[in-house]
Amino acid sequence: xxxxxxxxxxxxxxxxxxxxxxxxxxxxxxxxxxxxxxxxxxxxxxxxxxxxxxxxxxxxxxxxxxxxxxxxxxxxxxxxxxxxxxxxxxxxxxxxxxxxxxxxxxxxxxxxxxxxxxxxxxxxxxxxxxxxxxxxxxxxxxxxxxxxxxxxxxxxxxxxxxxxxxxxxxxxxxxxxxxxxxxxxxxxxxxxxxxxxxxxxxxxxxxxxxxxxxxxxxxxxxxxxxxxxxxxxxxxxxxxxxxxxxxxxxxxxxxxxxxxxxxxxxxxxxxxxxxxxxxxxxxxxxxxx
Amino acid sequence: xxxxxxxxxxxxxxxxxxxxxxxxxxxxxxxxxxxxxxxxxxxxxxxxxxxxxxxxxxxxxxxxxxxxxxxxxxxxxxxxxxxxxxxxxxxxxxxxxxxxxxxxxxxxxxxxxxxxxxxxxxxxxxxxxxxxxxxxxxxxxxxxxxxxxxxxxxxxxxxxxxxxxxxxxxxxxxxxxxxxxxxxxxxxxxxxxxxxxxxxxxxxxxxxxxxxxxxxxxxxxxxxxxxxxxxxxxxxxxxxxxxxxxxxxxxxxxxxxxxxxxxxxxxxxxxxxxxxxxxxxxxxxxxxxxxxxxxxxxxxxxxxxxxxxxxxxxxxxxxxxxxxxxxxxxxxxxxxxxxxxxxxxxxxxxxxxxxxxx
Numbered sequence: 080x081x082x083x084x085x086x087x088x089x090x091x092x093x094x095x096x097x098x099x100x101x102x103x104x105x106x107x108x109x110x111x112x113x114x115x116x117x118x119x120x121x122x123x124x125x126x127x128x129x130x131x132x133x134x135x136x137x138x139x140x141x142x143x144x145x146x147x148x149x150x151x152x153x154x155x156x157x158x159x160x161x162x163x164x165x166x167x168x169x170x171x172x173x174x175x176x177x178x179x180x181x182x183x184x185x186x187x188x189x190x191x192x193x194x195x196x197x198x199x200x201x202x203x204x205x206x207x208x209x210x211x212x213x214x215x216x217x218x219x220x221x222x223x224x225x226x227x228x229x230x231x232x233x234x235x236x237x238x239x240x241x242x243x244x245x246x247x248x249x250x251x252x253x254x255x256x257x258x259x260x261x262x263x264x265x266x267x268x269x270x271x272x273x274x275x276x277x278x279x280x281x282x283x284x285x286x287x288x289x290x291x292x293x294x295x296x297x298x299x300x301x302x303x304x305x306x307x308x309x310x311x312x313x314x315x316x317x318x319x320x321x322x323x324x325x326x327x328x329x330x331x332x333x334x335x336x337x338x339x340x341x342x343x344x345x346x347x348x349x350x351x352x353x354x355x356x357x358x359x360x361x362x363x364x365x366x367x368x
Numbered sequence: 369x370x371x372x373x374x375x376x377x378x379x380x381x382x383x384x385x386x387x388x389x390x391x392x393x394x395x396x397x398x399x400x401x402x403x404x405x406x407x408x409x410x411x412x413x414x415x416x417x418x419x420x421x422x423x424x425x426x427x428x429x430x431x432x433x434x435x436x437x438x439x440x441x442x443x444x445x446x447x448x449x450x451x452x453x454x455x456x457x458x459x460x461x462x463x464x465x466x467x468x469x470x471x472x473x474x475x476x477x478x479x480x481x482x483x484x485x486x487x488x489x490x491x492x493x494x495x496x497x498x499x500x501x502x503x504x505x506x507x508x509x510x511x512x513x514x515x516x517x518x519x520x521x522x523x524x525x526x527x528x529x530x531x532x533x534x535x536x537x538x539x540x541x542x543x544x545x546x547x548x549x550x551x552x553x554x555x556x557x558x559x560x561x562x563x564x565x566x567x568x569x570x571x572x573x574x575x576x577x578x579x580x581x582x583x584x585x586x587x588x589x590x591x592x593x594x595x596x597x598x599x600x601x602x603x604x605x606x607x608x609x610x611x612x613x614x615x616x617x618x619x620x621x622x623x624x625x626x627x628x629x630x631x632x633x634x635x636x637x638x639x640x641x642x643x644x645x646x647x648x649x650x651x652x653x654x655x656x657x658x659x660x661x662x663x664x665x666x667x668x669x670x671x672x673x674x675x676x677x678x679x680x681x682x683x684x685x686x687x688x689x690x691x692x693x694x695x696x697x698x699x700x701x702x703x704x705x706x707x708x709x710x711x712x713x714x715x716x717x718x719x720x721x722x723x724x725x726x
Contacts, residue, residue, distance in 0.1 A: 261452035264419055267439050268446045269466035269521055279469070283456040 127345055130338035142328075142339035150316045151324035152343065155301055157232060158239045158320060162300045163293055165240055170247025170292060175281075178255030192248050195241055203241050204309025207234060230312030235320065238306040243299045247292030254288040287359075294351050301347060369430045369524040369557050370395045371416060376425035378411055378581075385411045386422070387581040395430075396555045398548070400568035403578035404604065409561045410449075410529055412578070416559065417444050417527050429524065445518030445556075447528040451510045453502040459513050460498040463488055466521035488516040491550070508539040515547075519554070528560035532567060544571050565605045569593060577601050599717050602643045609649075609687050611660065613640035613716070620716065623682065625660055627714065641717045646690040647674065648713040651699060659708040663687055665701060677701070679709065 132139055142148065173192060177185060195203060209215050211228035221228060228234045262284065266276040282289075304322040311318040313327065321344050328337035371393040378386040385408045393399050401409040414420040416427055418439035427434045434442055454462050463485045467476055476484065489495045492512035502510055511531065518526060531547070532540040548571050551558055562568050568575045569589040577584045577592060577600070584604075585597040596602040603610075613622045620627045620640050627642065644660075652659070663679035666686070675696040677689045689709060691699075701707060 261448050261450065262454060265446065265448060265452040265517075266454075266465065266469075268417060268419070268444060269469065269517070270440045271465070271469040272440070275469045279465070280454055283454075 124345060127338055127342050130334060131342040133338075134335050138335055139339045139342075142336040143343060145336070147316050147319070148324060148336075148340050151319045151321050151340070154232065154235065154318070155320045155322075158236050158307075159297060159300045161236045162239045162243055163297055166244050166247050166296050167289070167293060169244060170251055171285075171289070173248045174251035174255050177252050178258075179260060189252070192245050194245075195243070196245050196249075200242055200303065200305030201309060204238050204306035207238050207241070207306075207310050211237075229310050230314065230318060232318070234310035235307050235318065238310050239300050239303055242303050242306050243296045246296040246299060247289065250288045250292035250295070251285055254285050258284055290355060294355055297351060298348055301344060370428075371525060371557060371559070372428035372431070373412070373416070374426045374428065376412070376415060376422045376427070378408075378415060378420065378422050385581055386415070388425070389581070389583060391576060391583060391586065393557060393559060395557055398551045398558045398571065398573045399560075400572035400575045401559060401561045401578060402565060402568040402575050402604075403563065403584075405563055407578045408581040409563075409578050413527050413529055413559060413561050416525070417446050418442050419446070443521070443524045445521065445523030445526040447511075447514045447518050447526070447531055449530040449533055451502075451514040453510055453513055453517070455502055457501075458498065459489070459494060459500050459502075459505070460485055462502070462513055463516045463520050465517065484520060485516075488520055491519075492516045506539075507535045508543055511535065511543060515550075519556075523556060526556045526558040528558065530562060531560055532564075533562070540567075547571060569605070577604065579604075596643075596715070599641055599643065602715065607646050607688055609644045609646065611642040611644070613642050615640060615718070622660055627660075627716070639718070643715045643717070644711045644713070646676070646688045648711055649687075649689040649691070650695070650710050650712060651677065651689060651691060651701065652708045652710060653699065653701075655708050656710050658710040660711055661687070662706060662708050665703050665705045665707060668696075668701070668703060670696060679707070681709075 131142075173188065176182070177189060208229055210217060211221060211234060212218050213222060213229075215229075226233075228237070262280050263276050266280045267273075271279065302322055303320075304326070307320055308323060308326075311320065311323055313319060313323060315324075315327070319327065321340060325337050325341050325344075328334075328340065371391075373389060373391040373393075376386050376389045377384075387408075389408075389412065401412060403409045411420060415422050418434065418437070429442070454465065457465065464481050467481045467484065470476075485498070486495065489498055492515055494509060494512055494516070497505065497509065502513070505513065515528075515531075532543055535543065544567055560571070569592070572589060574586060575589055575592045576586050579600050585592055585601045587595075587597075592601060593605055596605060602608050611622050613620050613627065615621075622640075622642060655662070661681040663681045665677060665679050667678040669676045670693070673693055674690040675693055677691065677696075679687045679689060681687055687709060699707075
């Protein structure tokens with residue numbers, strides 16, 4: 080007991096010593112980090128809102144309630160509503176398979192998941208035009224069935240899924256691997272079915288990874304520009320998503336309009352961050368009693 | 369419930385982990401699977417539980433083949449080496465898990481579950497901690513939660529994988545005595561895996577010594593300790609001195625000293641391996657008729673009722689001898705003295721091919 084006390088006392092002393100020695104270094108490092116974030120992130124974010132409100136509140140409101148802008152927001156929402164759930168299912172299934180089973184083609188699957196990360200979004204868009212466009216492989220068949228994929232909503236949803244599908248899987252694979260399967264084995268030995276094991280044991284352990292992956296996937300799905308731009312056809316009020324609409328307004332020298340609509344995207348991003356923090360706070364509160 | 373293991377084989381890729389293993393465990397027994405790491409003991413335990421499938425052979429519970437039974441239907445309690453407690457559940461929820469996941473028709477009512485869990489927590493002496501999360505418990509407490517959780521489903525068989533492996537020495541000793549008492553109370557057929565011979569000998573009714581996917585010996589702790597069946601068991605359990613001998617004209621020689629033996633040596637080509645426990649040696653100042661070697665004292669540790677003497681023999685091979693304190697005082701030996709060691713008991717193995725030195 081005495082020895083233990085002595086040990087902790089020394090540890091504390093050592094810690095104090097460490098802090099006092101490195102105070103200068105700590106100060107410099109912290110300052111650099113904060114300054115960098117301020118210049119690169121915070122100031123540009125604020126400037127979006129400053130530009131957006133430059134001509135006053137009415138103009139801002141008019142810009143974002145413009146039918147074209149509303150339709151762009153709707154389309155972005157549709158793309159997100161399809162993309163996130165589908166990629167969630169795919170991500171959980173893929174990470175489960177990769178972390179839990181040894182099968183032929185496992186490492187191939189891991190590499191394939193990364194393709195959207197390594198391929199430029201423009202190319203992703205062009206691949207879909209190549210497949211579903213009128214000149215593409217399925218073009219004629221789709222035309223004869225009167226199904227529009229390219230220059231229509233389905234195309235936009237498809238490329239958004241393609242571009243964002245690594246996010247959730249990539250987030251979950253390392254988590255599942257480091258968790259190991261012992262808890263799941265324990266649940267199964269205790270008589271739980273596969274489904275019960277997933278809901279009661281696996282899911283609670285990976286929920287933070289899932290949430291984080293969903294947030295990243297959501298952010299990217301809302302903001303995707305390149306791939307969507309290729310398949311959209313830029314038909315105003317029909318196939319324009321928020322980023323495409325921002326670009327059009329910007330090219331028309333309508334800066335206030337562009338920044339007003341951009342501010343919606345920014346707000347959505349900030350909202351997701353806040354939601355994440357709130358969920359985080361409450362769940363930790365629960366754990367700590 | 370008795371467990372019969374019949375001709376089990378298991379490969380991991382090219383590695384032959386379990387080699388045609390047979391074993392019968394009686395109902396209500398507490399059996400230890402003892403062996404060095406990589407000997408297949410944990411694999412065998414996982415095969416019994418159903419977590420691992422054997423390549424061939426069968427596992428019978430009370431004479432009934434379990435091959436077609438899913439893990440969740442085997443009524444097996446399993447305590448994992450690192451406990452595998454559900455991190456996001458309290459102690460109470462952990463223990464109640466096995467009852468709560470039952471299909472509605474066979475699930476006990478809420479109050480029954482509560483009573484069962486409370487009584488189990490009392491059994492493992494954790495009734496005051498039922499609201500804690502696993503991260504707020506000590507290693508020993510986690511171990512007991514894992515045990516209570518496994519017992520909650522009233523298993524017919526309790527399997528424990530290195531149950532005390534991750535604990536510090538003091539807690540470990542306490543817990544294994546406690547496990548022994550618990551087993552005497554509830555009498556569920558139990559198998560535990562360990563690499564610690566002391567643990568196996570202290571806790572188990574019977575010890576199964578394994579090596580390289582095979583069983584070397586099955587017996588009570590006393591049998592295994594006093595009468596090892598193979599050189600491996602001799603080496604693995606307790607301290608032992610090994611001498612190499614040769615056979616000439618049917619007689620066994622160690623150096624130039626002839627040893628008595630019971631006629632197992634068939635030919636002069638036989639190699640002999642002579643095992644002698646440290647406490648089966650005596651030390652003399654002068655050469656005796658039964659002296660096996662002269663030796664120089666390297667180190668003496670006189671703590672305890674037995675004095676440990678480390679010596680080097682004529683060929684600079686180390687010898688470990690344990691003599692009673694009384695004898696040590698009579699001899700008055702000290703470091704660097706030249707003495708003579710005589711075995712009181714030996715165990716000799718003859719083999720032409722194998723080298724048993726480990």
